[in-house]
Amino acid sequence: AQKITQTQPGMFVQEKEAVTLDCTYDTSDQSYGLFWYKQPSSGEMIFLIYQGSYDEQNATEGRYSLNFQKARKSANLVISASQLGDSAMYFCAMREKNTGNQFYFGTGTSLTVIP
Amino acid sequence: GAVVSQHPSRVICKSGTSVKIECRSLDFQATTMFWYRQFPKQSLMLMATSNEGSKATYEQGVEKDKFLINHASLTLSTLTVTSAHPEDSSFYICSASLSGHSYEQYFGPGTRLTVT
Numbered sequence: 001a002q003k004i005t006q007t008q009p010g011m012f013v014q015e016k017e018a019v020t021l022d023c024t025y026d027t028s029d030q031s032y033g034l035f036w037y038k039q040p041s042s043g044e045m046i047f048l049i050y051q052g053s054y055d056e057q058n059a060t061e062g063r064y065s066l067n068f069q070k071a072r073k074s075a076n077l078v079i080s081a082s083q084l085g086d087s088a089m090y091f092c093a094m095r096e097k098n099t100g101n102q103f104y105f106g107t108g109t110s111l112t113v114i115p
Numbered sequence: 116g117a118v119v120s121q122h123p124s125r126v127i128c129k130s131g132t133s134v135k136i137e138c139r140s141l142d143f144q145a146t147t148m149f150w151y152r153q154f155p156k157q158s159l160m161l162m163a164t165s166n167e168g169s170k171a172t173y174e175q176g177v178e179k180d181k182f183l184i185n186h187a188s189l190t191l192s193t194l195t196v197t198s199a200h201p202e203d204s205s206f207y208i209c210s211a212s213l214s215g216h217s218y219e220q221y222f223g224p225g226t227r228l229t230v231t
């Protein structure tokens with residue numbers, strides 16, 4: 001089974017609007033971390049936000065927030081007030097305590113911000 | 116955040132030659148480094164996990180003899196693509212991390228390899 005599932009290959013959002021990128025995960029581990037990365041066309045991977053499995057509050061980093069619903073095993077990324085520079089690929093990833101160092105990535109969502 | 120450098124950023128080589136890609140963590144000691152391969156518009160495919168001082172752990176389907184990984188120090192890992200073929204052309208990305216599930220990966224800027 002896929003560890004990380006991103007069901008939206010592509011998304012469009014109007015500039016200044018909010019957008020939610022979906023991510024669901026599969027793990028039997030109690031301790032794990034969830035990450036979101038942004039990859040612009042230049043290819044670099046940029047870390048955006050982290051949510052620990054024991055964190056009770058949703059993580060927030062500036063315009064990024066993570067809607068963590070543990071029972072549903074979802075970790076959706078919310079980008080508020082979208083900007084043209086937000087156009088990029090977005091990857092959800094997970095790291096489990098029991099599997100040590102390995103990161104599992106989703107297939108990514110291509111976000112396009114429309115002026 | 117921590118800085119990871121990767122060299123070269125782009126390389127073109129002829130079929131049959133070998134290419135070495137370096138990955139360095141500049142401001143922290145990385146207990147683990149990862150090597151990924153990414154095809155256009157696709158996700159990152161983990162090739163191998165490298166721990167300092169020990170042999171790399173390769174993912175299923177990745178040829179160990181073709182993709183040689185050396186992690187000689189806590190700040191340097193190298194990937195050598197041996198006897199390169201055009202199908203090895205891809206974007207190779209390294210990352211570095213501390214051990215522990217709460218630690219993020221710090222990615223290098225990637226190396227675009229073209230084999231002619």
